[in-house]
Amino acid sequence: MSIVLTPPSLPDYFREEILLHPENRKFPPFDLVRLLGTVFAPTEGCRVCILIDFDEPEAHIKDYAFLKEEGFPVQKNAYQHFYQGLQNGALDELGMTGGEMFAFRCTHGSNLDLADEVWDTRGNLLSLDRDIYSNYDLILCISTFSATAPLTAKCKEYGFRGATLHGLNDVILNSGLAVDYHEVSADTERLRVALTNADSIEIDFALEDGRVLTAWLGLDGQDAQKSHGLCLGKTPDIANLPAGEVYFVPCDARGLFPMKYEDGTLGVLEVENRCIIHSTLIQGNQETIDAHNARLADDPMTGTLGELGFGTQVLPVSGADIQDEKVLGTCHLATGRDDHLGGDILPSMFKKHENSTHDDILFAPHKTPNFNISQVRMYRGEQTEILIENFRPARYLIDALAANR
Numbered sequence: 001m002s003i004v005l006t007p008p009s010l011p012d013y014f015r016e017e018i019l020l021h022p023e024n025r026k027f028p029p030f031d032l033v034r035l036l037g038t039v040f041a042p043t044e045g046c047r048v049c050i051l052i053d054f055d056e057p058e059a060h061i062k063d064y065a066f067l068k069e070e071g072f073p074v075q076k077n078a079y080q081h082f083y084q085g086l087q088n089g090a091l092d093e094l095g096m097t098g099g100e101m102f103a104f105r106c107t108h109g110s111n112l113d114l115a116d117e118v119w120d121t122r123g124n125l126l127s128l129d130r131d132i133y134s135n136y137d138l139i140l141c142i143s144t145f146s147a148t149a150p151l152t153a154k155c156k157e158y159g160f161r162g163a164t165l166h167g168l169n170d171v172i173l174n175s176g177l178a179v180d181y182h183e184v185s186a187d188t189e190r191l192r193v194a195l196t197n198a199d200s201i202e203i204d205f206a207l208e209d210g211r212v213l214t215a216w217l218g219l220d221g222q223d224a225q226k227s228h229g230l231c232l233g234k235t236p237d238i239a240n241l242p243a244g245e246v247y248f249v250p251c252d253a254r255g256l257f258p259m260k261y262e263d264g265t266l267g268v269l270e271v272e273n274r275c276i277i278h279s280t281l282i283q284g285n286q287e288t289i290d291a292h293n294a295r296l297a298d299d300p301m302t303g304t305l306g307e308l309g310f311g312t313q314v315l316p317v318s319g320a321d322i323q324d325e326k327v328l329g330t331c332h333l334a335t336g337r338d339d340h341l342g343g344d345i346l347p348s349m350f351k352k353h354e355n356s357t358h359d360d361i362l363f364a365p366h367k368t369p370n371f372n373i374s375q376v377r378m379y380r381g382e383q384t385e386i387l388i389e390n391f392r393p394a395r396y397l398i399d400a401l402a403a404n405r
Helices: 016-020 032-040 062-068 073-094 128-133 148-158 181-195 286-298 395-402
Strands: 047-054 097-105 117-120 125-127 138-141 161-164 200-207 212-218 225-227 237-240 245-248 252-260 266-272 275-283 305-311 331-336 358-363 371-380 383-389
Touching (some): 047 073, 117 128, 275 286
Parallel strands (some): 047 138
Antiparallel strands (some): 097 117, 331 358, 371 383
């Protein structure tokens, strides 16, 4: 069974074999005009630019030198699909001006604040505050690491709209950025309503050795929030693309959950009072566990849980968390700053600037094959609902997606 996303209201989209098997979904070709026109309406009269990042931006951006060099897949995708797309007709079709490309210094951390220095394609040193944020209506940040948090703060200060698209690759271009974001927004709202005002969420993790770990997250009946891809009107805002997520800022948390580190090491994280306090080795390198425990001891804010999120889209695995955390049936936690989500964890609260990141911990079959999310439960007053079982949306979420169509 497969579908094409035109028209966007095609009823087959909601057949369970599609909801439960993302590999069966087909997508239209990527269309820059459709994407920007949908996400940012109105675009008429807007001045737009593109930001990319390098370790040595002054050298790589001048005369587009990076195009002749090895590597830089994200930046080359930004040039090919966004910069050239704007210059080759999209600006005129959308009624926009500008389209320039600039480069800033890579932060080497998710959602770290950006240094003010930025370079244009002639190699001139400029200021993000003075020359970019002040002079553009739409800013597209296509970078190695997410810049959603710092740009969310800056857009409120300077009045621009924009989008962050870190980790951009071919799979994302041809799926997560090829969808109709009116449909994504509507589906995300359906799931937001299904989850909002939850008192708590419990997640069971089944390990290969037979143990089941349970993490409890207290939400205090807060309104659920959504990342739905639309950045309409002229109100300053930043969209995170691909979008498709319902999320909460935890008020409390306790229990245990597994963690897969970058080197493949697996650990069990112990949580008390919303903070990770200790990691214990399951398999892999004890040195990796020791380094994490030392970081937690040195700067405890790095272990604070700042987000609980649930994916809402039927998408293929891209290998980049920006898309993969938006897949229906997955969930993720995040540690660190959450001020861009309306939370209370600010960069100033960390001992070191480089620690003030927002780091997602994604639970998905391709990312964490060594353990299973056997069940996710929501508690809301007297209501108890199963949300996810074995990385698949449960009946409650499927029915919520089909409601009021």
